[in-house]
Amino acid sequence: MEYNKVKDAANIIKNSNYVINNPEKYKNKWNDLFGNKNPINLELGMGRGDFIINMALKYPNxxxxxxxxxxxxxxxxxxxxxxxxxxxxxxxxxxxxxIVNYFGKEIDTIYLTFSEPWPKKHDESKRFTHISYLKLYDRIFKKNKHIILKTDNKGLFAYSLETLSQYWYEFNRVSLDLHHDEDPIPNIMTDFEKQYFKENRPIYYVDASFKD
Ligand SMILES: C[S@@+](CC[C@H](N)C(=O)[O-])C[C@H]1O[C@@H](n2cnc3c(N)ncnc32)[C@H](O)[C@@H]1O
Structure with missing residues (x-):
């Protein structure tokens, strides 16, 4: 799926009330910025934001x-x-x-949604479930670690199950076909997911956590 280049993107970002242009300034202060003590959930690689916008609308707390x-x-x-x-x-x-420049130990859940699979071995460290990323997440999770991953890519999924389990995450829920699971999983679709759903492609899902 191709995205269009947006003319004047830099200005739109600069002038948006939603985009935080100096995230370093809010390290350890995101709850102050939101003005409450509610959990903070972070999506990495949000694309055009369908998922995170609809999650925010659905879960105001x-x-x-x-x-x-x-x-x-x-x-x-x-x-x-x-x-x-x-x-x-x-x-x-x-x-x-x-991310460690932007967040202290203040994140509750990380969503990895249809992240690039980086199939070549020499790109492995760019995968969001590479051990080096899992170590970065340790530095921003508040207490317990909690990752929700969705992908259409079998290779990335298998790889992620392996790295997560090697890093002592436990799997609370795994689905090899999120949209046709016998026991439905509450779900908001991302932009890419909507396309894959139309094409009837299976979506792999894992909800993984590590509790001290
Ligand atoms: C395949 S798209 C998925 C977008 C969205 N999550 C969805 O499901 O519709 C992957 C997104 O991750 C972003 N991305 C890739 N590497 C990234 C990185 N290192 N940091 C932040 N975003 C990244 C890409 O720019 C792209 O928008």
Whole structure:
């Protein structure tokens, strides 16, 4: 699926009330920014933001942050939010590899939604479930670690189950076909997921956690 390049994306991002342009400033202070003590859930690689926006609308007592590297996609999410007032949502346009600069131990759940699979061995460290990323997440999880991952990519899914279990995560729920699971899992679709759903492709899902 191709995304369009958004003209003036940098300006849209700069002027959006939702995009936090200096996330370093809020390290350890995100609850102050949201003005409450509610949990904070973070999506890495939110794309155009469908999932995180709808999660924020559905769960007003949870704070949501969508992080996305690409300016055009962040600008599209910001534009969609123009006429909405969603107090429990913020966006960041940045590289996920820098999350420890933006967050202290204040995140409750991380969503990894249709992340790039990086199939080549030499790109393995870019996968969001590579051990180096799991170690970064340790530094931003508040207390317990909790990751929810969805993907259409079997290889990335198998890899992620392996790295997560090697890192002592436990699996609370696994599905090899999220949309046709016998015991339905509450779900909000991402932008990519909507497309794959139309194509009737199975979506792999894991809810994993590690409790001290
Ligand atoms: C395949 S898209 C999925 C987008 C969205 N999660 C969805 O399901 O519709 C993967 C997204 O991850 C973003 N991404 C890739 N590497 C990233 C990184 N290191 N930091 C932040 N975002 C990244 C890409 O720009 C892209 O928007």
């Amino acid at each position: 949870i704070n949501f942050i969508g992080l996305e590297l690409n300016e055009s996609q962040t600008a599209t999410a910001a534009t969609r939010l123009n006429n909405q007032k969603i107090a429990n949502l913020k966006l960041i346009c940045a590289d996920a590899k820098n």
